[in-house]
Amino acid sequence: xxxxxxxxxxxxAALARELALPSIEGDDFHAPESVxxxxxxxxxxxxxxxxxxxxxxxxxxxxxxxxxxxxxxxxRDYRERLRVAVPALRFVFMDLSREEAERRVAxxxxxxxxxxxxxxxxxxxxxxxxxxxxxxxVDASAPLERLVAQAVAWVQQDRQDQRxxxxxxxxx
Numbered sequence: 001x002x003x004x005x006x007x008x009x010x011x012x013a014a015l016a017r018e019l020a021l022p023s024i025e026g027d028d029f030h031a032p033e034s035v036x037x038x039x040x041x042x043x044x045x046x047x048x049x050x051x052x053x054x055x056x057x058x059x060x061x062x063x064x065x066x067x068x069x070x071x072x073x074x075x076r077d078y079r080e081r082l083r084v085a086v087p088a089l090r091f092v093f094m095d096l097s098r099e100e101a102e103r104r105v106a107x108x109x110x111x112x113x114x115x116x117x118x119x120x121x122x123x124x125x126x127x128x129x130x131x132x133x134x135x136x137x138v139d140a141s142a143p144l145e146r147l148v149a150q151a152v153a154w155v156q157q158d159r160q161d162q163r164x165x166x167x168x169x170x171x172x
Contacts, residue, residue, distance in 0.1 A: 001071060001072060001073035001074075001079070001091050001092065001093055001094065001129070002072065002093055002094035002095065002096060002126075002140060003072065003074070003096060003101050003119065003122040003123060003126060004072070004101065004105050004118065004119060004122055005096065005100070005101040005102070005103075005104035005105040005108075005119065006094035006095075006096040006101060006104075006140040007094055007096075007104075007140050007144070007147070008070045008071070008072075008094050009025060009027070009070045010144055011070070011092065011094065011144065011147050011148065011151065012024075012025070012068050012069065012070030013025075013068075013070070014144060014147075014148045015068050015092075015148055015151050015152065015155075016067070016068040018148055018152050019066075019068065019152065019155060021063075021065065021066050021067050021068050022063055022065075022067045022068070023067070023068050023070070024056070024059050024060065024063075024067050024068065024069040024070070025070050026052075026056055026069060026070055026071025026072070027070075027071075029052055029055045029056060029059070030052055031048075031051060031052065033048075034048050034049075034052065038118065041117045041118060043118055043121040043125075046075075046077075049078065053078055053081045053082065054081070056069060056071060056082060056085075057081060057082050057084065057085030057086070058085065060082065060085055060086045060089065061085045061086055069082075072122065073091065073129075074122060074125045074126045074127065075125060075126075075127045076127045076129070076132070079091060079129060079132070083134075088134075088162060089134065090134040090135070090136070090154075090155065090158055091129055091132075091134060091135045091136070092135075092136050092138060092147075092151050092154075093128070093129045093130065093135055093136065093137045093138065094138055094140035094147075095137050095138065095139060095140055096139075096140035096141060097141075098119065098120070098123050100140075100141060101119050101122070101123070102119045102120075105119055134158075136150070136151065136154045138150055138151070
């Protein structure tokens with residue numbers, strides 16, 4: 001999870017491969033109206049995200065073996081909605097500076113629905129998950145291989161801890 005441009009889709013896909021779990025790309029589940037708004041440079045509202053979050057929660061809950069979801073989950077309320085669907089859900093928070101996020105989003109402008117003009121809104125919306133249970137914060141500017149290794153080690157330790165406690169784990 002994190003702001004646009006942090007690399008959550010890249011990390012999510014790599015983590016899913018490494019953990020042999022299905023990958024769920026949150027962007028694939030936005031309503032057409034939301035995609036149109038983003039393409040037009042209009043920030044999504046909480047109301048725009050209600051059905052999206054419900055869909056993501058159902059997608060996660062339907063993957064009993066676990067899954068890796070890549071999505072922004074910028075507000076604590078959004079993360080709590082996903083945790084209701086999957087109580088053992090864990091989040092890897094990809095922390096990135098606003099300047100680097102803007103640079104990355106501008107570089108991919110031709111191939112992505114999210115324009116650089118909306119990055120500032122994402123930072124204004126972001127409620128840091130640092131300190132919430134089940135959250136690993138990583139430096140999103142680190143090499144992908146290092147991020148994968150950090151996340152895999154954390155998930156594997158979490159799985160061991162969960163097994164000892166009797167819960168079934170999931171990763172995001």
